[in-house]
Amino acid sequence: MNRRRCATAAITLVCALTVLASPGLAYAAPEPRPTASTSEAPKKSLEQVRQEIDTLYRQAASATDSYNLAEEQAARQSAEIVKLSMEIIKGQQRIDALKDRAGAAARAQYRGGGLPPEARLVLTDDPQLFLDGAGRIKQGHKATKDLLGELTRTQTDLTAYTKDASVQWQRLEAHRVKQAKATKEINGKIAAARKIEDTLEKAELKRLLELEKEVQYTSQTAWLSSGALTEINRSASAQGRKAVQFATAQIGKPYVWGAEGPDSYDCSGLTSQAWLAGGKGIPRTSQEQWRLLPRVAIKDMRPGDLIVYYADASHIGMYIGDGSIVHAPRPNRNVTITGAGSMEILGVVRPDK
Incomplete structure (x- = not known):
């Protein structure tokens, strides 16, 4: 009896092992759940x-x-x-x-x-x-x-x-x-x-330009409200007037890096050529204009003065009065007029001081 029980158990065990080893019956591991690292990055605003x-x-x-x-x-x-x-x-x-x-x-x-x-x-x-x-x-x-x-x-x-x-x-x-x-x-x-920019739709590009103007307007409004500029319509010097006339005559011409006119300009190319037209030679670059030209307080600005922007003095424009500058902004933009406080001001220099 005991021998029969043992034989039966052995047969059962062999059958079970045979079934499990059969190539027709396979059990796949469960699919891993997607993790946060493999999910698609959110689209930028x-x-x-x-x-x-x-x-x-x-x-x-x-x-x-x-x-x-x-x-x-x-x-x-x-x-x-x-x-x-x-x-x-x-x-x-x-x-x-x-x-x-x-x-x-x-x-x-x-x-x-x-x-x-x-x-x-x-x-x-x-x-x-x-x-x-x-x-x-x-x-x-x-x-x-x-x-x-x-x-x-x-x-x-x-x-x-x-x-x-x-x-x-x-x-x-x-x-x-x-x-x-x-x-x-x-x-x-x-x-x-x-x-x-090439990845954006036409409507997105239009909205991007609107956002750019909104940021500039907000900065300009805050700057004017700060009282930094006490008098917005001071008189320019004779040389300053000539420089302003030259600079504003270039409005609409494209920004091209390294250009000094007459068909295109970069920011310091515009200011250096404008002051040359005014009868005063000044350094070519915005950083050298900031380093070498006499400085004046923002509250004492007059048309013809040059406003230097950002901590590295990488941009410059010419003050034309009424709280505005004329400047060559960047590639894909033309020489234009914008608020003097629309960007981060480093300081002001006066070529004919």
Whole structure:
């Protein structure tokens, strides 16, 4: 009986193992539930998109200033190299002329029999000729000394010019490297901003422009309400009026980074050319305009003054009175008028102070 029970249990166990091992019967593991990390990221709001685009264009503007400064310095270095090259040529010509004079003196001595003037003087019996000869020998010694001194100075100058030219060339190459780096960064930032804009529908682009204007209006209203500007219609100087007239005449022309007119401008290209038209040359870049031009308080602003924006001085516009500026905003925008307080003000400079 016990043996039969054991046999029955064994048969049951074998059948169960056979069923479980059968290839026709498989049991799949349950599907994993989607986690938060694999779910689709939420779509950005238009305001977030606006801020992202604005940041990219501001970074491009900062790189544009670096490009403009490198370009200005490269032009200055090129001019200095040309100047030094002319000095080197003149110095070499001067050395050649001095050597010719020294050679002529040597040939004259050879024609005199090869004797130095002092020896010929000793051999003369004429007292007057002796006195005249002594005077000429003294003059000749002085002339020779002067000739050798001038030759030495010219050679020293030539060496210095050559060394200077080498240094200027190295600086020129360094500025060209900076230009290339800035160009790559500018194009990258602008391309990234445009890529975002290209993903937007026509209605979204329109709304994006409206948001931009709303932010500017809010900032301008808050700035005017703060009392920062006590007098909005001060009189411009004669040069300031000419600068304003030039700048406002450019309204509608496109922003192009690195441009100084006459068909397009970047922000500092517009202000520098406007003040040049007003009869005053100023630095090319917004950062140099901020660094080098005399500063005035915001409350004392008058038309023609330049308002510098953002902590890195990467943007600049010209105050035209009535709380407004004319400026070249950014790529995909034209020279226009907007509120002076529509952006973060760093300070104000006055070219003709």
